[in-house]
Amino acid sequence: MKPLYLASGSPRRRELLTQIGVPFTAIGAEIDETPLDHETPSAYVERLARGKAEAGRQALDAGVDGCVLGADTAVVLDGRILGKPVDQADSMTMLLSLSGREHEVLTAIAILDGQRCESRVVRSLVRFRSITEQEAAAYWASGEPRDKAGGYGIQGLGAVFVAGLEGSYSAVVGLPLCETAELLGHFGIPCWQTLNAR
């Protein structure tokens, strides 16, 4: 079995991959995340997931033979990508625009080895209850929105805003585990092997 590298600085992605019992090494993979003109959100997250996997591969020492996994998550409202909030005003504007409405969360994963790259985009729908300005300000002060797409974390305090979810919970957190396990299988990396050995 080839070794697996996770090209990500996200602690959530590390925790999620650990959850399904796959041994891996985390490596950095910084890329430019600027959307291209007229790029759809789905094409955007897929390009970034592939780009992160590719950047991770290039960061490995020459001659290292392994698979590299990259992922990207975007919160999409009315066809527009909401990134990570840059300050309190940005965070509050984002959260209040999501208030009382449904939005999409798109997460792409890509795995590559020396020969090929395979990717998937997973779409989930999240419905928020109404949120007051005071709540949005207090949420920013908690520190949670800062490093998260759309300015919230469904796995944290942000859960109190979530009235409904259709799709993949793990994808919203940052890594769709069902699809990740399936794709890893295509590269000869089973999740169950380590689980059974426990």
Ligand SMILES: Cc1cn([C@H]2C[C@H](O)[C@@H](COP(=O)(O)OP(=O)(O)OP(=O)(O)O)O2)c(=O)[nH]c1=O
């Ligand atoms: C919507 C949502 C996003 N997020 C996080 C997951 C991702 O870490 C982040 C989306 O930004 P990404 O650009 O996908 O990932 P990242 O920059 O954090 O990490 P890397 O590129 O190194 O892999 O938002 C949550 O933790 N919970 C949520 O509910």
